[in-house]
Structure formats: structure tokens, C-alpha cells
Amino acid sequence: MQLIFKERILRKGEAMKNKRIWLRIGGLGLLALMVSCVIYIPYEEGPARKQEPYNPPEVGERPHQVKLSFVFDYLSPYGYWIYLSPYGHVWVPRQVSFRWRPYTYGRWVWTDYGWLWVSNYEWGWLTFHYGRWGWHERIGWFWVPGTVWAPAWVIWTWGELYIGWAPIPPDVEWVPGVGFSVWRLEPLPQTWVFVEGRYFTTDYLDRYLLPVERNRTVLNFVVNKRSLAAKGATIYNEGVAPELIQKWTKLEIRKYEIKPTWRPTREVITPSGVTVHMPEIIKDELAKPKEIVDPEKVHEQLSRERIPATRWQELELERRALERSQREEESYLQRKMEEEKNQALDPKVKQEVESRYQIQLEQLKKQHQEEKSELTRRQEEEKKKISGEPVRKKKEKINS
16 A cells, blocks of 8 residues: 655744745746656545435443444445555545545634534544544545544645645554654645635635645745644644634634534534534444445445546636636735835846746746646546546555
8 A cells, every 4th residue: 555645753843934935936946847746636525415314323321422333333324444454444435526635625613622624524523533534546535543532633834825734644643642743744745735825714615725736836835834732631723823814814713612512413513603523432442344345346436436426617616726826826926026126225136136036937837837737637537537438547456
């Protein structure tokens, strides 16, 4: 199995702030050479599909406790359980689009625990707050069960234009009361989910997310990073300060009260707060799913199920987001150039500033063209799958 996650131990604390963005843009020339190596990652979650009603088994001795066997039973109608080394039994969601990624179909709300992910899926209360998400080249995203609750298991990054988050890999251990077992982790570029800051709090966040082809360039426009923090036994997901979000969105950021419920159901935002099911999950080393499916059969089944889950209009939304954000980046560099020129008193310095920014703009436009080409190629492949045209597939064995 090949995972696209890669951990790097970095210094703890926030990354250096107030870096000059144009210094980072100079590396775009190198990135243009790397873009052909971008690994295909499904982009965004499609609309939640109607599922058959599910009557959950007994949740345990007390309403706020559930057994691990309950987790296996609860998720079975919504996906497949497979055995995947080295994680053991993992869950793969059904009826999601080719571009599906965790933490993309829902919204963020500010709470006493920091930023809480409110998913639109019935099973979101479980898979986005317990356990971790990993990626496999054949079956896509899979979920590794866990027993510790968090507002969202993500790492953050942001700058003047964008906000991004990425699922924290299942390999990174969380030590209660301390934090992660590594000082800092750095997800690979393809795992990040990015949105323009002004759209961060929208109810329809999935409509504004940038296609993954943009990630390598966007990472040059972000300078801050933050992970989860341990405050006693509580996990706090601070992410981006609400004051910054309020500045970018020009909307008041309200703090929602989390209202626990004993029923395992979709999270609901109400005028009085957010209703969230957040039970204590009891470990059981002997528990296992009642039905474990062969990974190869899951791959074949998912190939059929993801076709009707993918909508044509989603492809157009991706292209619009790409073009809109590219225009904003070019305008941003133009504004930075004018600001520096106005501050320079010596005509020679003004000329040097203009020459430097012109080079960076040319590199940026070249990278933008590469992104458009990458997006076009990937979408053409998806269109063939949707329309039923044959697509060349690389045969690889899934190591279970």
C-alpha cells in the first residue's frame, strides 16, 4: 500500500509569520516542472445520497457510551469494511464522487472547542470526529476507527488569500493531555483542501473549494500553520482566529454552543447551538465487522457507484474556482508591486522592483496554464467514466 501522507518533524509552534509572499513565489518556476508529478486525488464531496433508515443497536450501559462493535454495525449500511495493513479493519464510504475528500461537504462553525466541522452526512458525527482518514491509490479515502473525540482531525494553513486544512494521517499518535507524538506534521500538497478566505463560513462550502491542481501554487501564498492543541483532556481546534475570518468574510462570527445528544444522527445547527453526538467509545480488541469485503471487490464496486455520484455541474464549479482564484493571485502581485514602487524613492529601486515582480508574474502565469491543462486532462477522464466510455486502468494489487 502506498499512502500519500508524509510526516516531517518540525519545530513546535506557529510557522514564521509575516513572510514576504513574493519571495515564495520565486519558487514557482521549479513547481512548474513538478506539476506533471501531481497525484490524482478526488476533489470534493458530492451531495449526500438518500440512505435506507437504520435502527442502531443498543448503545451501551449508559447513553453517552458506545461499544466499538456499534461503530462497525452503524457504518456498514454506508460503506464497506475491509482489512488493510497496517491499520486493521478500515471503512470505505459508498456513493461519493470521484473527487470526494474528507471535510469538504459541510461547514465550519466556531465553538468553545474551536472550529467544529459540521458534516452533511448521517455518518459524519462519527468519521469526522473520531479516528483518522488515510488514502489508498486503488480504493481512495478510507477511515481508521478511533475512540478520541475532536472538533475535527485536521491541520491548518492560511495567508492573505486562502485558508486550507488537511486530514491528519492515521499514523500520527495523539497523546491525551500532551498532543501529537511528533512536534509537527506536514501533509503532502495533494491532501490540502483550500478555499478563498471570503468563502470560509458559507453554508455551501463545497461549491467554492479549489481543485487539487491548484494546491502547489496556493501553498506559496500561505505562511501560517497550526495543528490541534491539548488543553487538559480536551482537544482544541483553534485554526484561524475568528477575528481574521470576520475581517475576510465581513460577517460576524458567532460562537455556537455544542449541545450533546445521545442519538447517533447528523449534526444540526439551531439558533441555540449545534446538536452533536459525542459519546465515549469503548475499546474492544476482539470486536470486528460482521462483514469484511475483499479490497479488490470494493475497488470494482466503487468504480460503478462513483459514476452516478458525480455530477456534471461539479466540473464547471471546479473550473470557475480555478479561474477566479488565478485572477485574484495575479491582481495580488500587481498590488504588491505598486505598493513597493510607491515606497521606493530612488528611480533605480523602482525599476528593480518592477522587474522583479514582472518575472514573478510570468512564472505565475506559466504555472496557472499548467494547472488548467492538468484540470482539463483529469476532468476529461472523469467525463469518460460518467458517459461510459472505456478508460485505461492501471492494474495493481491491493495489499490487505
